[in-house]
Amino acid sequence: MNTRNVLKVIKYEIVSMMRKPSFWxxxxxxxxxxxxxxxxxxxxxxxxITEASQTLMxxxxxxxxxxxxxxxxxxxxxxxxxxxxxxxxxxxxxKAALDSGEIPHYFLIPADFRQTGTVxxxxxxxxxxxxxxxxxxxxxxxxxxxxxxxxxxxxxxxxMEERSLAPASGASVGTEGRPSGRDAGMGDFLLPFAVMxxxxxIITMSAGFMLQSVTRxxxxxxxxxxxxxxxxxxxxxGKVIGLGAVALFQMGVWLGGGQLxxxxxxxxxxxLAGQGLSLSFFLWxxxxxxxxxxxxxxxxxxxxALAPNMREGSQFTFVLLIPLLIPLWxxxxxxxxxxxxFATVLSLFPLTAPTSMMTRLAVGGVAAWQPFAxxxxxxxxxxxxxxLAARFxxxxxxxxxxxxxxGRIAGELKGR
Amino acid sequence: xxxxxxxxxxxxxxxGPVRAVDDVSFDVYPGEIFGLLGPNGAGKTTxxxxxxDIFRPDCGEVRLFGKPMTEAAKHRIGYMPEERGLxxxxxxxxxxxxxxxxxxxxxxxxxxxxxxxxKQLDLWDSRKKKIQDLSxxxxxxxxxxxxxxxxxxxxxxxxxxxxxxxxxxxxxxxxLSEQAQQGKAIIMSTHLMYQVEAMCHRIVLIDxxxxxxxxxxxxxxxxxxxxxxxxxxxxxxxSLPGVLEARQENSHWRLSLxxxxxxxxxFRALAQQDGARIERFELAEPSLDDIFINVVAGDGxxxxxxxx
Numbered sequence: 001m002n003t004r005n006v007l008k009v010i011k012y013e014i015v016s017m018m019r020k021p022s023f024w025x026x027x028x029x030x031x032x033x034x035x036x037x038x039x040x041x042x043x044x045x046x047x048x049i050t051e052a053s054q055t056l057m058x059x060x061x062x063x064x065x066x067x068x069x070x071x072x073x074x075x076x077x078x079x080x081x082x083x084x085x086x087x088x089x090x091x092x093x094x095k096a097a098l099d100s101g102e103i104p105h106y107f108l109i110p111a112d113f114r115q116t117g118t119v120x121x122x123x124x125x126x127x128x129x130x131x132x133x134x135x136x137x138x139x140x141x142x143x144x145x146x147x148x149x150x151x152x153x154x155x156x157x158x159x160m161e162e163r164s165l166a167p168a169s170g171a172s173v174g175t176e177g178r179p180s181g182r183d184a185g186m187g188d189f190l191l192p193f194a195v196m197x198x199x200x201x202i203i204t205m206s207a208g209f210m211l212q213s214v215t216r217x218x219x220x221x222x223x224x225x226x227x228x229x230x231x232x233x234x235x236x237x238g239k240v241i242g243l244g245a246v247a248l249f250q251m252g253v254w255l256g257g258g259q260l261x262x263x264x265x266x267x268x269x270x271x272l273a274g275q276g277l278s279l280s281f282f283l284w285x286x287x288x289x290x291x292x293x294x295x296x297x298x299x300x301x302x303x304x305a306l307a308p309n310m311r312e313g314s315q316f317t318f319v320l321l322i323p324l325l326i327p328l329w330x331x332x333x334x335x336x337x338x339x340x341x342f343a344t345v346l347s348l349f350p351l352t353a354p355t356s357m358m359t360r361l362a363v364g365g366v367a368a369w370q371p372f373a374x375x376x377x378x379x380x381x382x383x384x385x386x387x388l389a390a391r392f393x394x395x396x397x398x399x400x401x402x403x404x405x406x407g408r409i410a411g412e413l414k415g416r
Numbered sequence: 417x418x419x420x421x422x423x424x425x426x427x428x429x430x431x432g433p434v435r436a437v438d439d440v441s442f443d444v445y446p447g448e449i450f451g452l453l454g455p456n457g458a459g460k461t462t463x464x465x466x467x468x469d470i471f472r473p474d475c476g477e478v479r480l481f482g483k484p485m486t487e488a489a490k491h492r493i494g495y496m497p498e499e500r501g502l503x504x505x506x507x508x509x510x511x512x513x514x515x516x517x518x519x520x521x522x523x524x525x526x527x528x529x530x531x532x533x534x535k536q537l538d539l540w541d542s543r544k545k546k547i548q549d550l551s552x553x554x555x556x557x558x559x560x561x562x563x564x565x566x567x568x569x570x571x572x573x574x575x576x577x578x579x580x581x582x583x584x585x586x587x588x589x590x591x592l593s594e595q596a597q598q599g600k601a602i603i604m605s606t607h608l609m610y611q612v613e614a615m616c617h618r619i620v621l622i623d624x625x626x627x628x629x630x631x632x633x634x635x636x637x638x639x640x641x642x643x644x645x646x647x648x649x650x651x652x653x654x655s656l657p658g659v660l661e662a663r664q665e666n667s668h669w670r671l672s673l674x675x676x677x678x679x680x681x682x683f684r685a686l687a688q689q690d691g692a693r694i695e696r697f698e699l700a701e702p703s704l705d706d707i708f709i710n711v712v713a714g715d716g717x718x719x720x721x722x723x724x
Binding site: 002005008012015016019216217220221222223224225226227228229230395396399 | 431465468469470471487491493495497499505507514515517519562
């Protein structure tokens with residue numbers, strides 16, 4: 001094995017991939033697109049909130065946080081917020097102010113607030129999209145007072161879920177506050193699913209680079225020229241490593257970007273807010289990606305060595321990727337019972353481990369030995385797949401224009 | 417004679433039930449242009465691939481530069497395959513640069529040499545273009561650069577003049593001849609027999625995987641020559657001693673000679689004939705085209721000497 005040749009191939013694969021505008025567009029454009037689809041509606045909603053609030057404030061000239069504190073909880077209001085708050089002694093006086101148009105809405109903090117955590121917002125102009133203006137400041141003030149006036153303890157952003165209590169009448173909108181934090185249900189579903197999807201997507205895509213690269217050299221007739229300078233195995237190794245590095249970079253951009261979004265709170269209003277990913281999770285993701293990629297790149301590289309062109313190769317790709325698809329198809333198993341027998345088996349089986357184990361790790365609570373066991377199996381499988389692919393990566397297969405068939409694949413596997 | 421650069425001994429290769437190459441042997445020496453000829457499917461490309469270590473022969477031995485193939489020897493070979501191979505969706509210069517560095521050149525040296533070659537072959541202005549955007553002639557020239565940029569000692573070219581116009585064909589011929597004059601060995605596989613006649617010193621003709629002709633071009637032509645002479649001019653050819661038949665063909669006469677008669681005897685008799693006007697006198701040698709068809713079509717046997 002000539003290391004210099006392998007390094008040349010690695011460099012060429014990386015550089016030629018990075019020269020493609022489509023690569024950069026995909027690397028950065030794809031997550032931007034996803035983020036745009038996720039964030040744009042939220043930004044629009046926030047803009048609407050601000051706009052509605054400004055309109056309302058200018059129309060009524062009233063305070064934005066009128067409230068009735070039956071629980072006797074609001075003792076402290078920061079000085080810079082005091083101007084926006086107006087306390088009513090009872091609900092009747094607040095209702096009267098609302099009816100007279102003096103205030104656009106008011107908040108009722110019931111006497112059992114400490115037990116229920118529920119705040120009721122009352123308005124004559126209910127808007128399920130924008131909610132009630134002032135719920136944010138009130139939420140903070142409630143937190144501050146629950147924390148005994150300590151602004152540090154009060155600082156985590158609480159999500160105030162706004163729900164209509166009497167949608168039929170249209171006269172009032174109830175607001176249920178959850179000072180304890182976020183809505184965990186959606187977040188618990190979305191984050192593991194996102195991890196599973198990203199891992200699946202990036203492994204299949206990067207392994208697809210391998211198929212594309214090999215068939216391209218067959219179609220362009222470059223393979224014969226290359227084989228006068230290097231061996232088929234040097235070519236294969238260079239491609240696997242070079243394209244793997246490109247894919248790793250792409251994964252870094254995507255996962256890193258995702259982390260920034262999550263931690264940065266850009267989607268604070270979404271169910272993912274507050275769900276940062278730990279460093280160890282990232283390390284596991286990288287390791288599972290690398291070996292998952294090697295397994296599938298070796299498989300698709302072998303397919304590329306046999307296929308006369310990309311079109312024929314693609315027809316067999318789906319079958320090779322089925323193991324990676326299984327966890328996606330059965331994603332309910334991971335969300336309903338992430339540590340049940342089925343999910344555990346899938347996460348330990350080498351061909352399904354890259355997506356399955358990472359999904360379970362995103363959920364949390366995986367027994368410590370399991371990721372190591374899954375990784376060990378994956379590494380052994382990757383090694384065996386590379387050996388197997390090397391059997392396909394021969395000069396006569398690379399230079400052959402013969403059509404691919406299951407019979408031919410079986411024959412190659414048997415060494416015929 | 418110098419040590420051969422290529423020495424192939426009794427090589428054979430089988431693909432499934434097909435014996436693609438069967439007991440082929442030949443040598444190629446420094447400074448010669450060697451023709452590797454044969455009909456389609458004869459086994460030429462397989463022979464080349466075994467020579468270049470792309471395929472391993474099932475039997476026999478291939479020696480390059482006096483030794484079995486080594487990593488260093490690979491860098492001394494330039495190969496232009498029949499089915500041209502360049503990345504069509506990549507820019508010209510980086511592609512050539514990659515191929516040059518795979519042949520052992522450093523990055524800087526590859527850049528320096530490419531600059532020279534691209535300018536020499538009028539491709540400098542197109543160096544940033546994708547290869548698929550180049551004309552077929554330009555692609556062919558690019559392929560020539562990939563073959564020669566690392567200054568190989570053995571150059572193997574398969575149909576080197578395909579897609580080239582007459583001007584560029586002349587340029588490619590000159591370039592290959594120049595390489596041969598510098599002591600490089602050139603193996604040329606082509607179906608253009610007139611190019612072989614014009615350029616090659618020796619040939620090997622392979623048919624159905626076996627060598628059917630091997631030797632110097634002149635010698636082969638002589639051995640396939642019938643006992644006849646071609647004469648341009650006017651004389652009483654029919655009365656010459658030893659001439660069986662004198663037949664006019666276009667602008668010359670073909671004289672078939674009797675057994676035992678020699679062209680020299682005919683020439684002496686003509687010189688003594690009054691009123692004879694001779695412009696040109698030559699042996700009636702067949703063209704390589706004729707020999708190729710004759711041997712491959714099976715209606716002619718290669719003379720023993722030519723198959724040595």
